[in-house]
Amino acid sequence: MNTLDDLRSTLHRHADELDDVERYVRPVAVRARIRVVRRRRATVGAVVAALVLVAGLAGAGTVLRGSDGIDPADRVVAGVTVPDRVTAQGRTYELESLADLTAEETHVDPAEHPQAVILAARGLGDGMATLYSQGEPVGRVRGDEQVSAPIDLGEAGVDLEVRFDGAGPSARAGVAVYEATDDIPAGMGDQHAVFRGEVAGATLVASGFSSPGETSVELQFSSRGGRLRFVFYCSSEADDLLLNVSIDGKDSMASGCGDSGPDAGTGSSGTTRVPAGEHEVVAYLTHGDHGPQVTATEETVFGLGVYDPPAPGPRVLGTRVESQVEYAGRDWVFDRVLAAPATIDTKDGDVLLGFVGSGRRLGVTWSGRLTHGESTQVESARTVSQSDGGLLLAGDRYDVAITGGEGMLLVYRPE
Structure with missing residues (x-):
């Protein structure tokens, strides 16, 4: 692997092998982090922010x-x-x-x-x-x-x-x-981040972070069998690193390495089934898909969290959706699926909007009497699941439509 395009192709190939049921909420966290980083940069050197x-x-x-x-x-x-x-x-x-x-x-x-x-x-x-x-x-x-x-x-x-x-x-x-406060949430962490004990109804099974000089993070745990969620943590300024995960000696998934936030349990992840019994999981960094392993330093830190997720939601257009998600500091539970376009009445409380569909530039728009908004469009011809985190506040009626393709709407309500 010699170019960033090669790395992107590798990541897409690995993603195709995963049952990644969280893709529809991840862009929300990414955009939130981008906004925070931009605001932090804007305050550098300011006398009063x-x-x-x-x-x-x-x-x-x-x-x-x-x-x-x-x-x-x-x-x-x-x-x-x-x-x-x-x-x-x-x-x-x-x-x-x-x-x-x-x-x-x-x-x-x-x-x-x-x-x-x-x-x-x-x-x-x-x-x-x-x-x-x-x-x-x-x-x-x-x-x-x-x-x-x-x-x-x-x-x-x-x-x-x-x-x-x-x-x-x-x-x-x-x-x-x-x-x-300075008190970290219950879970497993170090000076960089923490894998919370519970994230959107998922319970932490095992986790670990690298220490300087280490080339891998090794976890051992017992499972009753079934779906497990593997959450990646990787923080580095290098742009060609790949975080690999081996389950019981078999390379099973991988993720790019960027700037993971302190709440490690909400990072990018993949979900796969494992049989009942004892398991060994190894996480390690490489330069690209087939490059040499990377040794952890103070600046390059990686880790892995293994979670037992709650029972999944239904399959929508072939995609298994999450029964619980986190957004804006709150827990949300799956409520129903709606055909688009639709009118959503929020007289009973706030609604978190998601969608599943296919199209080359897939997106969602919503318009109420008081507020309106639109999602960032997803450029993909394949079936995808993605949410822009459209927060529909209580006390309004919203006309919601999918743009750039066809799909179904996902409605979540506060837990």
Whole structure:
């Protein structure tokens, strides 16, 4: 293998051999990581990098930096009492600052750890308040709900805006900003990342990370037989590395090596069946498909997690879909399949939209009374399963269509 094109061909060939049921959610995580990296780069060298919370009405600006601003012990914003800590995907977040967005602009500095936010609102009557991040709707409070579910913000600053719809003049809204603690989620990890003990209903069976000087990661475990999910972790600046996985002495799957995030259990993966009994799994890096093995260093780290997944969802157009997924800090469970085009009513709560189909430039569009969006198109002539993470917020009706091909829609609801 001498070129990147050769490496791409190799990865496609290995992918064809896998029952990879998670392809429809992976682009969501990839795009989220790209947004975080871009925001981190944008803050390099800045004297002050701010998280800007923009209210619907202009007003006097206030600067909040953790407990130096509004005292988190008060735990009241826009007249709503919020919790002093929340949990999301196994991590604990503690309250850092409060900001009333009803009539003023507020600046909150980004944090060194991941952040989450809760939208709080009261006096909405029959109306609603919607929180936007970077111009995209991420959370909503309706009627007398008062608080939203925790919304993942990442580590860097973002622009947030609250908009009211159908609410009276007494409506108020604000946010509670939380920062993750140093406590890592339950699971197996090192200084680089952690394989959480449970990810979207899948239970960790075995995992390991490389140490400097090692050429492989070896795992031994016992299985009752059936489907197992193998999750790859690889972080390196080299662009021609391939992470290989051998199951019981047989090379079974491979993945490219990029910049895996700290939540290793959500990385790229493949699912395959194994018989009951004892098993040995070896993960190792090579330069390309047939190149020499690579020795781990402080800068090049790789690992593998083995998970026992929950019972799968149905087969849709020949593709087995997941019964549970994670997105935006929440767990979602499979609800139903719809033929496209379709109208989805979210009066009962938020919906996560996915799809399965085939086409050379496959995508999805959705349009409601308040918000609209479209997926990144998938360039593939084969049957694929993919989701753009289309978050359809509660309290609206959305017209949804598949573009560039034909397919079926997948509907997930919060667990």
